[in-house]
Amino acid sequence: MGAPHLSVLLKEVVAAFEGMCITTFVDGTLGAGGHATALLQAHPEITQYIGIDQDPTALAIASARLELWKDQCRFVHANFSDIATVLAERQVASCDGILLDLGVSSMQLDTAERGFSINNPGPLDMRMNPNRTLTAAEIVNTWSERELAYLFRNYGEEKRWRQAASAIAKARQHQPLTTTQELVNLLYPILKDPRSSKGIHPLTLVFQALRIAVNEELDVLESTLKHAIDLLSPGGRLAVISFHSLEDRIVKQCFAYFASDKESTRGIAGVFKDKQPLLKMITRKPAMPSTEECAINPRARSARLRVVEKVGIEPQT
Numbered sequence: 358m359g360a361p362h363l364s365v366l367l368k369e370v371v372a373a374f375e376g377m378c379i380t381t382f383v384d385g386t387l388g389a390g391g392h393a394t395a396l397l398q399a400h401p402e403i404t405q406y407i408g409i410d411q412d413p414t415a416l417a418i419a420s421a422r423l424e425l426w427k428d429q430c431r432f433v434h435a436n437f438s439d440i441a442t443v444l445a446e447r448q449v450a451s452c453d454g455i456l457l458d459l460g461v462s463s464m465q466l467d468t469a470e471r472g473f474s475i476n477n478p479g480p481l482d483m484r485m486n487p488n489r490t491l492t493a494a495e496i497v498n499t500w501s502e503r504e505l506a507y508l509f510r511n512y513g514e515e516k517r518w519r520q521a522a523s524a525i526a527k528a529r530q531h532q533p534l535t536t537t538q539e540l541v542n543l544l545y546p547i548l549k550d551p552r553s554s555k556g557i558h559p560l561t562l563v564f565q566a567l568r569i570a571v572n573e574e575l576d577v578l579e580s581t582l583k584h585a586i587d588l589l590s591p592g593g594r595l596a597v598i599s600f601h602s603l604e605d606r607i608v609k610q611c612f613a614y615f616a617s618d619k620e621s622t623r624g625i626a627g628v629f630k631d632k633q634p635l636l637k638m639i640t641r642k643p644a645m646p647s648t649e650e651c652a653i654n655p656r657a658r659s660a661r662l663r664v665v666e667k668v669g670i671e672p673q674t
């Protein structure tokens with residue numbers, strides 16, 4: 358059987374931690390354990406690999422796949438926003454490396470019943486953590502037209518956000534929308550762009566917006582990055598793979614702020630308040646997948662990897 362999920366930018370992730378001596382590593386998005394396998398192979402010195410995922414199915418797949426490293430691995434069902442609590446509960450004060458490979462896995466996309474896929478009809482669900490209550494169906498059927506419009510504009514950057522929200526508001530007066538197919542059938546004629554030749558499905562951005570809202574993906578990202586930076590030991594590294602511009606912007610701005618020696622790069626009336634940088638940029642520009650990787654795994658095409666290192670304490674002279 359092939360891998361249930363092809364890990365994106367695998368070589369680049371391993372390179373991001375190359376040459377480091379890692380005792381404790383936190384993988385905030387364990388998924389199918391593909392990055393975990395490569396990192397554990399590259400760093401036999403790891404004594405504790407803490408793998409977090411909010412999807413219990415992913416944890417079950419990863420734990421079977423990582424059997425060889427069962428003594429080092431801890432599998433934790435949690436949201437990565439709880440990284441500080443997860444570490445505190447295990448009496449771990451700091452760690453040497455952290456990886457966040459954001460978004461959904463192929464297992465989630467390819468399981469029609471999870472409702473993530475535009476092409477595999479399923480219920481309007483989209484929860485990564487099935488224990489949570491908010492589903493895409495609830496959003497589509499109960500949020501006001503105005504709320505839906507802002508959702509499609511702000512989380513989807515969909516140009517026809519108003520038209521999409523208005524069509525949903527009209528359609529649900531007759532009966533609620535319950536499946537991905539119903540949503541696709543309703544919005545396809547409104548969102549399809551006859552001039553577009555990119556081969557991207559017209560509902561991609563609407564599905565993205567719904568998924569982000571259901572899983573509160575952007576709400577937890579910024580706070581998680583701050584906790585992650587806090588928890589790194591001096592010289593430790595944080596690597597983040599994002600899959601769309603909204604995520605990447607949050608990562609880029611957060612890293613730029615903590616790597617800067619100024620409080621604000623804009624300055625107040627031209628005055629820059631100094632501060633101690635907490636981070637060093639390892640990737641000035643994000644690493645992106647090669648043409649070969651995109652050919653093998655088209656889902657990798659929008660991936661961006663950014664890596665930072667926590668600044669070590671300067672020795673006193």
Ligand SMILES: C[S@@+](CC[C@H](N)C(=O)[O-])C[C@H]1O[C@@H](n2cnc3c(N)ncnc32)[C@H](O)[C@@H]1O
Nearest residue numbers: 364386388389390391392410411412436437458
């Ligand atoms: C792209 S996959 C990770 C794949 C993994 N790196 C591999 O190589 O197999 C993302 C995983 O992160 C999980 N995930 C996404 N957001 C999360 C969050 N806020 N907290 C915990 N897990 C999350 C998803 O459930 C999914 O299993």
